[in-house]
Amino acid sequence: MRPELCRPVARPIFRVVHEQPGRLRLRGRALAHPCLDLAYLQALLEALPGVDAARINPQAHSLIIRFDGSAGTRRRLLELLADLPADAYRPDAVREQAPDPFRVVVSAMLAIATPLLPLPARRLVSWALALPTLGKGLDTLVSDGLRIEVLDASAKLLSLLRGDYFTANAIGALLDLGEYVEATSEQHSTDLLKRLLTPQTETVWIERAGVETKAALAEVAPGDILICGPGELIPIDGCVHSGEAAVNQASLTGESLPVPVAPGSPVLSGSVIHEGHLRIRVEQIGAETSMARVNRFLETALRTHSKGEVRSTQLADRLVPLTFLTGLGVFALTRDLSRAASVLTVDYSCAIKLSNPVAVRANIFAASRAGVLFKGAQALENLDQVDTLVFDKTGTLTTGAMQVADLIPFHGLDEPGLLALAAGAEEHYEHPVARAVVAEAAARELALPAISQVDFVVAHGVSAYVDDQRVLVGSRHFLEEDEGIDCTSADGHADALHAQGKSLLYVARGGQLVGLIALIDRIRPEAEQALAALKTLGIQRTVVLTGDHRDAGRALARALPGIDEVCWELKPEEKAKTVQALREQGQRVAFLGDGVNDAPALISADVGIGMPQAADLAREAAQVLLLREDLQGLVAAMAIARHTQRVLRRCAQASIGINSATMALAVAGVLPPVVAASLHNGSTIGILSYAALDGRKEWSSTPLASAAAALAPLSAGDATAPPRAEADDADIT
The missing domain is CATH 3.30.1360 (Gyrase A; domain 2)
Known part of the structure; x- marks a missing residue:
């Protein structure tokens, strides 16, 4: 078009x-x-x-x-x-029009009754039933060339010309049945769209001026206090103001067990209160809520087609002329209209063309139940081809919940003063390191200084002014190379802390280094098992990219034997260049990240994967989003991608095998047209049913190891992973 x-x-x-x-x-x-x-x-x-x-x-x-x-x-x-x-x-x-079961029943009853009718009535009914099919076939031939509609019309026309009215009507009934099943499969996607577009609640209870009032959801504004009780759906994103409850977030994260929440806990739209009562301060409403974003991603995924779907459609269209020419050849050689009609009832295109979108949509929806969002069928196809997985360290293999471990002040500044200075500058910066510093200052109940002219330098640090003195907080590279501040006086402390695998923040005031803040980040407890499962699924190479120092990268590599290579002290653009270099080596690369600074690498990869708490820019750049705060979602995403391609291969093999055998028997004259049509349509229905029903597999409760083991045969050719690189030789940039 x-x-x-x-x-x-x-x-x-x-x-x-x-x-x-x-x-x-x-x-x-x-x-x-x-x-x-x-x-x-x-x-x-x-x-x-x-x-x-x-x-x-x-x-x-x-x-x-x-x-x-x-x-x-x-x-x-x-x-x-x-x-x-x-x-x-x-x-x-x-x-396509909506499925019409009445038409299927009527055409089947008329086909069965055909032999009982007198010849004139039989002829009239048969031609009348055939006219829509013949008209559609002629219109398709003129406008689009040889397509399945032309084959259907030709098969019915040959049977009518032979005077075999029962066969013509039986073929019509089988075609109607096949179209009904196909339309029902398409209707499944429409039903998903309805579910995504339909509002879940229209009225809510809010507290205004100390009074509980029932109001339309459209009237709720950020800052309002929303009141929710057991069994009620939370229609907004917000923070618990008061109360405690167990909240079911399965619709968003795939996590089946209710999650306890208390004052200060974030709650997301689409969650359901299992037990307890909450007063929630509204933060996001309408199109900005988590559920609305999830729905938009899913809606896009269900309405887009991958290159694989386009290829299957093109293949199916190319096979139609083959069937037509075979039928003509059989008639030219045998002058047997019945045998030619049998050949024309066999069509490869239906199952090949339709099984792909049905299976893809079913598995995309299954993935959403498992806490994984694919932004379209192409993302699912691309992830199946990945053989190299690149991680940003913080927030992916580690929890991202950094904690302040050591405070090393210089030049007469004490620990509380150093921490308060850094926290004041970092207070408005949404980054795991900044949150850790601010949280530590809050835990110590420190008063933060007045800050002005705050400037965030992505992936480097923060610049701000305190009492007319410029304060810098960030990496050594930022302070020393970008700002010209001498940091050599801290080398002894830095080396000792680096050797412990800790990350460092350098703090300067008035052009002078005034302290170091050491932070630690916990490795995710499931990380080692997840990496092993990914290897089983065919991932040949795992690379970790980090802006941290060399010793922190080495410490991570020692703790997780599934890591093949580590690259450290990288800027955002260097992460993207590393990903591009891997692609230029012929590898299919997926990148997993969560920060604003990961966006270039997410875009550069064949598949970008975002973590649940990823920054908005990272979420937009990613093709796949994990909704659960652990790595089981990553394994599930990879397993679903592999599984979907296996289903598609099986559907294609079954379609080609069954239809080739049916056509061979039809060419040999063994199968009459009715039997050939029955075999063709029956196999199509069976293949489509398999493609649709197989997508109902539950992945959310599948353990990491068993999910990978179940699909291990898919990656048998990739079973030998490359040896793990030593950290000293790991830098591939």
Whole structure:
């Protein structure tokens, strides 16, 4: 579809042609737009409060809506239809009609009754039933060339010309059954869209001026106090103001066990209170909440196609002429219309073309239940091809919860003074190191100095002014090379702390080094097991990139034997260059990070993976988002990607194998047209059912080791991992 044809209608015109209480029937020229995504439009309409169902007939340009009959709902419906969002128009728009089981039943009954009818009635009924298929086949031949619709029409036409009306009608009934199953599979995606677009709650209880008031969710504003009790869904992002509760976050993180929360704990929209009562201070509402962002990611994922899906569609289309030419060749050699009709009923394209999107969508949705968000089918396909995994150290392999371990003041400054000075400068900087310094100062109940002219230098440090003196807090590189401050007086202390695997903050005031702050970061308890599981899944090389000093990197490598290489003291652009260098070596690279400074590397990798608490920029740059604060989500993401490709291979092999065998028997004259059509459609239904149902596998409760072991045969060819590099030789930049 040419892009210029996919521009939205300037003002869609829908007019009400019939109205009853609670029911509207409208006509609109927008329904003829070739890029209008009918599934998305239906989901939008049914997501409106008060709307029960919407049914679209694009051929008749007709739209039927059942709703609660209120004037407000009617007004909102007409306002939506008068100004459809641009998202409703897509070059690959879904144009299939909703599944119609009535048509399947009627065509099956008429096929069974065909031999019982007198010949004139049999002929009339058979041609009447065939006309829609013949018309569709002719239209497809003229507009798109040889496609599956041409094969279907040819098979029915040959049977009609032979006077074999039962075969013609039976083929039609089988085609209707196959189309119903295919449409039902497509409908699954529409149902997911409905679930994502439908608001979960419309009214809430809020506290204003000490009084609990029931209000519409749309009226809630940041700063309000929201009151929630057992069984209620939390519709906003916020912080617990008072109360304690157990909160189920399964819809967001895949974690099945309720999480205890108390005053000060963050809570996310989409969570459900298992027990207890909470008063929550509202921070984010509407489109800015976690659930809204998750829904947008999922919505995009379900509506986009990967290169693999495009390739499977192209392959399926190329196989149609093969079937058609085989049928013509059989007829030319045998003059047997029945044998030619049998060949034409066998089509490779249905199962190959449809199993890919069905399996991909099912597994993307399964991944979301396991706490993993894939931003589209391409991300799922790309992750399957990854053989090298690159980690940013802080917040990925480590918890990111840095803790102040040592304070080394100089030049007459004491420990509380050093800590207060650094915390004042770092107070407004959202970084694990900054949070650790500020938290330590708060724990010691230190009063922080007044700070002005704060300037954040990404991945380097912070500059601020205290009492007209410039204060710098950051790495040695930042202070010494960028700001020209002599740090050699601290070398003895720095070497001893580095040897312990600690990270250092250098603090300067008035152009003079006034102290060191040493911090430690705990390794995630599941990290070693996760790295082993990833190796089992076919990851050949694991690389850790860090801005920390060499000794901290070496200490991590010693603690985690699954690490092959470590690169230290890297700037953000150097991390991106390292990732690019690995790709230039022919490796398929995934990068896992969580900070603003990780965004360049996330974009440079074949697949960028963001941690749950990643900065907004990192979340936007990532193709895959983990929603659970541990590495089990990473293993689940890799396992699901591998599993999906295995399902797709099985579907393709089954389709080609079964249809090739069926065609060979049809060419040999062993199978009559009805049997050939039954085998073809039966295999298509079976393959699509396997693709859809296999996506229901539960990954969220699968342990790391067993998830990897279950898919170990997929990576048998990659079983030999490269030897682990020594830390001294690790720097590959």
